[in-house]
Amino acid sequence: MTFENTRDSFDTQSRDASGKVVRVMVVDDSLTARTVLGKVVDRTDDLSLVGTASSAEQAIGLLDTVVVDVILLDLEMPGMGGLAGLPHILEKSGGAKVLVVSSLTAEGAQETISALSMGASDVVQKPEPGQFNAEYRADLAKRIRALAGAPVSASFEQAADESARKVDEPELRKAPNKSVDCIAIGGSTGGIHSLVQFLGKLPKSIVTPIVVTQHLPNAFIPIFASQVETASNRPTRIAEDGMELKRGEILVAPGDGHVSFVRDGARAVVKITHEAVASGCCPSVDPMLATLGEVLEGRVIGVVLSGMGRDGQNGAKTLVENGGIMVAECEETSAVWGMPRGIAEAGLASEIAAPVDLAHWITRRTAVAV
Incomplete structure (x- = not known):
């Protein structure tokens, strides 16, 4: 050979x-x-x-x-x-x-x-x-x-964004004790593998609606949604304008727009938007987290999994300000500890752990509210 x-x-x-x-x-x-x-x-x-x-x-x-x-x-x-x-x-x-x-x-x-x-x-x-x-x-x-784990660029202001240098142990935020009406998950590089692990450990007894934003080309989204349905054993749909959160179901952001939410009477419904965001990503995790935090008045657990960059940090800040809870994947299991690192270093995370442990943590948090 x-x-x-x-x-x-x-x-x-x-x-x-x-x-x-x-x-x-x-x-x-x-x-x-x-x-x-x-x-x-x-x-x-x-x-x-x-x-x-x-x-x-x-x-x-x-x-x-x-x-x-x-x-x-x-x-x-x-x-x-x-x-x-x-x-x-x-x-x-x-x-x-x-x-x-x-x-x-x-x-x-x-x-x-x-x-x-x-x-x-x-x-x-x-x-x-x-x-x-x-x-x-x-x-x-x-x-x-x-x-x-090497610096992305020696001249970029966030050159060490994805570097392997160790940081001080992030301080965890105390999670408010409130009901949970939605679990919102964001990820990018390495995020699909983490998501599969997370969903595989989330019991079917958790019927809280789930929304997922994953950085992927639009052509991949139908196959991705099918994979999510298989991994989670939950009905999964690609989000469209006017859809509402349903117990036991998962909504996946399309690949060519941000999944956002607006209030329609007593309902929280999807509005696909296309505005420019700070991260430059489409779809972006930021609008999902920010609008859910506002519309559901913080009754949301946001999950940020492996990914390059800082997408999700701005939305997580809005979610937390509205009383929501944020958790993030740990460095040890992340393919790239960029997005979850942004949540951790900003002091927004109430838990930082491997995907399977985040699933267990959320199961305990939501058991009373389900």
Whole structure:
């Protein structure tokens, strides 16, 4: 078996301000894709291409000889294929993060969402002819750094946003003792795997309505909603204008708008909005948390799971100011501790824990109110 191994180039890579070089492997059966993705890594000072493989089987074998931080993985390959190989790659890579390379269209969405549910951390656009430009290179490098826990940019004012540096133990906010009319969940990079774990431990006896905002391309949302329904064993719908919260059901934000809520008499109903938000995300977690906090007068538990950036922090502040409760995923289980870190460092969280433990915590909080 022959591998394309560039491990010898590792020591020649220059480093960013943090001194960290991110070790990357590219797994794709297309020579063109391997070449394009490999060039992005080779031309970025703080990234090092330690190996490439044209199949999942080759990647698994190569992991015996190299140490990797991030693996770029195509799912559609001859032989075992990326999806079937993913559990073996995750197990053998010693904690490396997997970045799925996808067309970001409805075709292949099922496999991509399945991979994200199984433990892949993020998805990136598969390079098309002529797409190898500065914007594409910058976005890919940013995603790789975030997954590896390296600073996103040495010049950006939040350069250490996704860094691996330890912070002081955040102080927890005392949770108000009140009924809960909704559980609102937000996530991004790594958030789908965390969400599946969370929902899997939330008992069916909890019939509190659930709303989910997950950063995903719009073409992926129907498949994502189906995965959520399976993981939660609850009816799940994509949110549309005029829908109302229903006990025992889940609403999922569409991929091309923010799910917000307005008061219609005694009902809290959905209003899909498209305003610009501070995070630049669409859909954004901020409008969901802020409007639910206002419309339901704080009878909400907000959950922020793994994700890059600070989306959700502004909305969480509004929710808490209205008497709501916020919890966040801990650093140890987050693929990227960005979004939950924003909640924690702002002093908005009443609990910071792994997804399964957050589910147990919420079960205890809502048991009386259900």
